[in-house]
Amino acid sequence: QLQLHESGPGLVKPSETLSLTCTVTGGSISSSRSYWGWIRQPPGKGLEWIGSIYISGTIDNNLSLKSRVIIFVDTSKNQFSLKLSSVTAADTGVYYCAGQSSAYSSSALGFYYFDSWGQGSLVTVSS
């Protein structure tokens, strides 16, 4: 069974870069899912998609975060990572990594859902 686990600093200073890593166990990151994604949830609020990376390395991200997001995969470690630059207090929240699947073969990102989730990592942006 696929398991995901986020890791990284729980406290980041304003204007610095938030870095999180998701370690995948129970399956290969290269073949068990086509997309791997990041989602966040501010305290007491709803879910927001940050971005996803396809197994080929293509990245789709939420344009509301503009160019602050970098997502990359390290297949040798079975991990994928998120970097969010120039953080502010508005970036505080729980960050989830997730594996994505689709009911259709060769489908675009729009038909993918999140079927395996990490437990979440709370990141607070504060000086």
Next chain:
Amino acid sequence: QSVLTQTPSMSGAPGQRVTISCTGGDSNIGAGYDVHWYQQLPGTAPKLLIYSNKIRPSGIPDRFSGSKSGASASLAITGLQAEDEADYYCQSYDSSLSVLVFGTGTKVTVL
């Protein structure tokens, strides 16, 4: 504010049926994109409940069912149980914004 709108809260007695709606528009649900549903128990990560409008993953009780019509979708919970008290989110894709989008969320309370 999300492009997928859900009723903020709903409640029901044990054994009752509750139906959660997810209303979108022409660039998301109405454009033919699938709707998926997640359950988030307090203090835990979301869990996939329904995918591709109406398909239940293995292990999800058949008390949960999904449907889609036009630019809206619904999640029905029949035979409501205490352990169903949670937040529920719909999710789809918006082609105008080019984003995977979650609904605003519905908190279900079991009376």
